[in-house]
Amino acid sequence: MAYLLPWVALSVLVALFAYGRGHNMLAVFGFLLLGLLFSPLVALIAAALIPPSDQSLIDKGRAKQCPHCLELVRPAANVCSHCG
Ligand SMILES: [Zn+2]
Incomplete structure (x- = not known):
């Protein structure tokens, strides 16, 4: 379970990154969920590639x-x- 904290921390960082790019709160929450459920790396790539509305x-x-x-x-x- 030692990997759980950095996993959550990275997911939160990706969500903050998405917020910084101008995504709305719903999208930021989506990226957070994506990071938590799949991988923060996948969420980071998605947040970097998908432009804010x-x-x-x-x-x-x-x-x-x-x-x-x-x-x-x-x-x-x-x-x-x-x-x-
Ligand atoms: Zn014009």
Whole structure:
């Protein structure tokens, strides 16, 4: 049972990593479960490969939606990089 603590700790770290990437709480909880039930490594790869949803990026203030073309742009942008 000595491996249980690092297993849980790594799973929590992967969940924090997913949160840091802008994933919403449901996805973060999913990655935590994936790490606990399967492997923290599998969860890390999934968290690194699956992009956060547009809505969760907007909710967290990481991006805003261009009113003209509806593409995501940086929050501080004055000119949309997609439609100009
Ligand atoms: Zn635009």
